[in-house]
Amino acid sequence: MTSFDRIDLNDRVAIVTGAGGGLGRCHALELARYGAKIVVNDLGAENAEKVAAEIREQGGEAIAYAGSVTDEDQVQEMVAATMDRWGRIDILVNNAGILRDRSFAKMDVSDFRLVVDVHLMGAVICTKAVWEIMRAQGYGRIVMTTSSTGLYGNFGQANYGAAKMALVGLMHTLAIEGEKYDIRVNCLAPTAATQMTGGVLSKEALELLDPALVSPGVVALSSDAAPTRAVLCAGAGHFACANITLTDGVFIGGGEDAADRITDRWEEIADRTNDITPRFGFTQGQRELKSAGAEDVSMAGGG
Numbered sequence: 001m002t003s004f005d006r007i008d009l010n011d012r013v014a015i016v017t018g019a020g021g022g023l024g025r026c027h028a029l030e031l032a033r034y035g036a037k038i039v040v041n042d043l044g045a046e047n048a049e050k051v052a053a054e055i056r057e058q059g060g061e062a063i064a065y066a067g068s069v070t071d072e073d074q075v076q077e078m079v080a081a082t083m084d085r086w087g088r089i090d091i092l093v094n095n096a097g098i099l100r101d102r103s104f105a106k107m108d109v110s111d112f113r114l115v116v117d118v119h120l121m122g123a124v125i126c127t128k129a130v131w132e133i134m135r136a137q138g139y140g141r142i143v144m145t146t147s148s149t150g151l152y153g154n155f156g157q158a159n160y161g162a163a164k165m166a167l168v169g170l171m172h173t174l175a176i177e178g179e180k181y182d183i184r185v186n187c188l189a190p191t192a193a194t195q196m197t198g199g200v201l202s203k204e205a206l207e208l209l210d211p212a213l214v215s216p217g218v219v220a221l222s223s224d225a226a227p228t229r230a231v232l233c234a235g236a237g238h239f240a241c242a243n244i245t246l247t248d249g250v251f252i253g254g255g256e257d258a259a260d261r262i263t264d265r266w267e268e269i270a271d272r273t274n275d276i277t278p279r280f281g282f283t284q285g286q287r288e289l290k291s292a293g294a295e296d297v298s299m300a301g302g303g
């Protein structure tokens with residue numbers, strides 16, 4: 001992109017989930033500012049309507065759709081209504097989310113399930129509902145909202161961290177499967193002052209963490225020039241990428257003392273000097289086979 005090319009989202013249609021407030025609202029406003037037509041989804045009609053009205057007041061096009069991302073029928077209806085209205089869906093921002101923080105010792109399994117349901121299954125249901133449309137169009141941009149908790153861990157957020165990291169796994173495979181159809185799938189790991197973080201972050205931090213400073217990252221991930229399979233970390237105007245890397249490792253082989261030798265050589269196994277970021281899951285297996293002396297063994301099975 002030259003310095004004169006501005007991102008243009010005119011003629012693009014975007015669904016932003018959980019956009020009745022917080023980060024989702026800012027994403028919706030910023031996508032609209034770049035010309036995209038917006039479906040503002042949230043649980044409550046009132047908040048979603050308010051944001052859609054705000055976009056329209058600023059000269060954009062937007063409709064509100066109240067419904068839960070966990071409800072397949074409601075999501076199908078939202079997608080059908082969007083297709084009826086604008087005939088395509090180019091961008092999906094899976095942003096809706098909740099917290100049920102507690103130490104794992106005190107966490108109910110039902111709260112664990114609920115958090116996984118909203119973050120992971122909500123994103124799966126919305127993505128599944130637009131996937132065929134994007135494949136048929138030969139164009140799609142999908143943003144999953146992960147979190148530093150999933151990437152790196154935080155006390156009291158085992159349910160949330162597990163759900164958020166699951167979205168990174170979902171992104172990796174969908175990006176591979178979507179590549180042929182120009183469907184690009186990325187993750188955003190935001191840090192922002194919202195109702196979600198009001199009780200978690202300090203007052204000084206909250207003042208610097210305007211959610212509107214995150215949304216340009218969503219626009220970049222939603223543009224024609226978007227990367228694919230990136231985890232974009234964004235907060236307070238700073239942008240960085242997180243990666244899942246693999247160390248060089250060592251060949252231990254088998255034998256009755258294999259576990260002892262792993263322990264003895266732990267520093268070498270964990271040494272990050274020559275880390276790589278594999279492009280496929282198979283890369284790990286291929287390296288393992290190579291280190292076992294099998295250069296030419298194919299990983300792919302099937303019969």
Ligand SMILES: NC(=O)c1ccc[n+]([C@@H]2O[C@H](COP(=O)([O-])OP(=O)(O)OC[C@H]3O[C@@H](n4cnc5c(N)ncnc54)[C@H](O)[C@@H]3O)[C@@H](O)[C@H]2O)c1
Binds near residue numbers: 067
């Ligand atoms: N704020 C941060 O620092 C931060 C950090 C990491 C990740 N995130 C993620 O960013 C996203 C937005 O968070 P936020 O901070 O703006 O929080 P928020 O609570 O302000 O916004 C979340 C929105 O999602 C909506 N929502 C909840 N369940 C829903 C459902 N089932 N269907 C549809 N909408 C639903 C809520 O009504 C709310 O409007 C979430 O996925 C969150 O996990 C936020």
